[in-house]
Amino acid sequence: MNVSMTLTALQGIPLIRPGDDLGEILWYALMSNGITLQDGDILVIAQKIVSKAEGRLVNLSEITPSAQAEELARLTSKDARFVELVLRESRAVLRYRPGTLIVEHRWGFVCANAGIDHSNVEGLYGNPEDWVLLLPEDPDASARRIRAALRERSGVNLGVLIIDSHGRAWRLGTVGVCIGVAGVPALVDLRGHPDLFGYQLRVTQVAAADELAAAASLIMGQADEKRPVVHVRGFPYPLRESSFSELRRPEEQDLFR
Amino acid sequence: MNVSMTLTALQGIPLIRPGDDLGEILWYALMSNGITLQDGDILVIAQKIVSKAEGRLVNLSEITPSAQAEELARLTSKDARFVELVLRESRAVLRYRPGTLIVEHRWGFVCANAGIDHSNVEGLYGNPEDWVLLLPEDPDASARRIRAALRERSGVNLGVLIIDSHGRAWRLGTVGVCIGVAGVPALVDLRGHPDLFGYQLRVTQVAAADELAAAASLIMGQADEKRPVVHVRGFPYPLRESSFSELRRPEEQDLFR
Numbered sequence: 165m166n167v168s169m170t171l172t173a174l175q176g177i178p179l180i181r182p183g184d185d186l187g188e189i190l191w192y193a194l195m196s197n198g199i200t201l202q203d204g205d206i207l208v209i210a211q212k213i214v215s216k217a218e219g220r221l222v223n224l225s226e227i228t229p230s231a232q233a234e235e236l237a238r239l240t241s242k243d244a245r246f247v248e249l250v251l252r253e254s255r256a257v258l259r260y261r262p263g264t265l266i267v268e269h270r271w272g273f274v275c276a277n278a279g280i281d282h283s284n285v286e287g288l289y290g291n292p293e294d295w296v297l298l299l300p301e302d303p304d305a306s307a308r309r310i311r312a313a314l315r316e317r318s319g320v321n322l323g324v325l326i327i328d329s330h331g332r333a334w335r336l337g338t339v340g341v342c343i344g345v346a347g348v349p350a351l352v353d354l355r356g357h358p359d360l361f362g363y364q365l366r367v368t369q370v371a372a373a374d375e376l377a378a379a380a381s382l383i384m385g386q387a388d389e390k391r392p393v394v395h396v397r398g399f400p401y402p403l404r405e406s407s408f409s410e411l412r413r414p415e416e417q418d419l420f421r
Numbered sequence: 422m423n424v425s426m427t428l429t430a431l432q433g434i435p436l437i438r439p440g441d442d443l444g445e446i447l448w449y450a451l452m453s454n455g456i457t458l459q460d461g462d463i464l465v466i467a468q469k470i471v472s473k474a475e476g477r478l479v480n481l482s483e484i485t486p487s488a489q490a491e492e493l494a495r496l497t498s499k500d501a502r503f504v505e506l507v508l509r510e511s512r513a514v515l516r517y518r519p520g521t522l523i524v525e526h527r528w529g530f531v532c533a534n535a536g537i538d539h540s541n542v543e544g545l546y547g548n549p550e551d552w553v554l555l556l557p558e559d560p561d562a563s564a565r566r567i568r569a570a571l572r573e574r575s576g577v578n579l580g581v582l583i584i585d586s587h588g589r590a591w592r593l594g595t596v597g598v599c600i601g602v603a604g605v606p607a608l609v610d611l612r613g614h615p616d617l618f619g620y621q622l623r624v625t626q627v628a629a630a631d632e633l634a635a636a637a638s639l640i641m642g643q644a645d646e647k648r649p650v651v652h653v654r655g656f657p658y659p660l661r662e663s664s665f666s667e668l669r670r671p672e673e674q675d676l677f678r
Contacts, residue, residue, distance in 0.1 A: 169428050274592075335531075336626060375636065
């Protein structure tokens with residue numbers, strides 16, 4: 165098993181605009197960074213550039229909030245049009261209080277504001293503060309498309325991870341987490357591996373995609389979009405078909421909803 | 422800012438026994454792995470070898486459970502002596518059900534069984550299944566001791582992280598998390614950094630120590646103790662004095678207790 169892993173942030177990724185071909189942009193960025201893809205390599209991509217390329221920008225002036233959104237906006241001190249978008253992107257509201265709205269996104273991850281963000285959105289018209297960015301329509305599908313594009317160009321078997329930064333229960337600070345995946349095992353099952361003295365291991369499954377997301381997030385930084393793509397060499401598990409849904413804890417097994 | 426980070430698992434770490442001098446063992450392991458420490462390097466260490474070196478082994482046959490432990494053992498289908506130890510190591514019980522006991526450890530991290538583990542404990546006498554391993558008495562202090570020992574030998578300013586693997590709310594699978602730290606910023610504060618278009622960044626603080634813990638955990642593996650130490654070069658933030666307590670979300674700010 166590989167015992168060394170190197171993460172390298174790609175330099176010179178341009179500002180991404182709706183309609184951009186991310187596969188092509190990443191392919192040329194790899195070349196200009198002097199990186200030749202090898203089997204088992206992984207690209208970790210910040211969701212913001214995927215969302216922008218997919219045109220997931222919405223202008224709040226076009227949103228009419230429902231009565232439910234108006235009420236929740238009052239309780240959270242948020243813009244009712246913003247809350248309306250959060251509700252449309254969510255399958256459940258888990259917690260709220262002034263300034264905070266925690267939901268289960270329709271794809272199953274729990275996060276603040278359904279991952280919708282104001283920052284770094286370049287307004288196309290009107291008040292720039294009115295533009296917000298939704299998560300990719302289907303992050304797994306986005307990862308699969310980018311993987312296919314790079315696989316076609318490079319001929320190698322690579323993995324693609326789309327990540328966001330989420331807060332956690334019990335701990336302060338955000339960490340990078342997987343929201344979409346193609347080719348990278350989301351969970352690695354260690355059940356039944358004996359430990360050194362022949363007992364059964366109690367720990368069951370490792371969230372390898374989330375651990376890699378955290379690792380890549382560390383060198384992306386967050387204050388800008390200058391490093392939204394990280395190349396990973398030395399991921400210690402074999403690549404395979406995968407999906408974010410592996411990481412979703414079923415509601416009935418979740419003691420903290 | 423550095424844009425490349427390499428994590429290397431040290432080879433040939435011996436089985437650790439109570440009383441072992443971890444600073445010395447790590448120093449020789451670095452040498453035998455051909456690694457010369459540089460300013461800014463970090464060693465990430467699995468808690469198990471720290472706990473063992475500190476002699477945190479307990480034989481359950483020496484534990485007399487309280488009435489509370491007996492009751493909780495009945496409700497969780499666990500050994501009452503084991504539950505007694507969990508309670509002694511904890512400041513609060515958060516959730517329980519058959520097979521599961523989630524507590525807040527007295528140092529403030531939330532995890533199953535207060536981090537007490539059966540696996541990989543080499544019995545000194547009696548039934549090997551009766552031996553369990555508690556977390557280090559004071560993980561920050563353990564990290565500081567190891568850091569001081571390696572700093573004295575190497576003359577460089579390094580960081581030390583002690584990590585464990587925890588389950589999460591909402592998501593399946595374990596991830597590596599920081600439980601003790603010396604010299605590595607636990608939280609990195611990005612408040613007020615402007616984004617590319619001059620707005621204030623909404624995301625506030627990054628749990629850099631947890632992101633690094635996850636990264637290192639990925640290449641440690643979990644089924645054995647063969648790779649309990651990971652050397653990190655390229656951590657993108659300046660080292661500074663730190664403590665696990667930075668990561669602890671105050672109870673009144675925690676919506677998921």
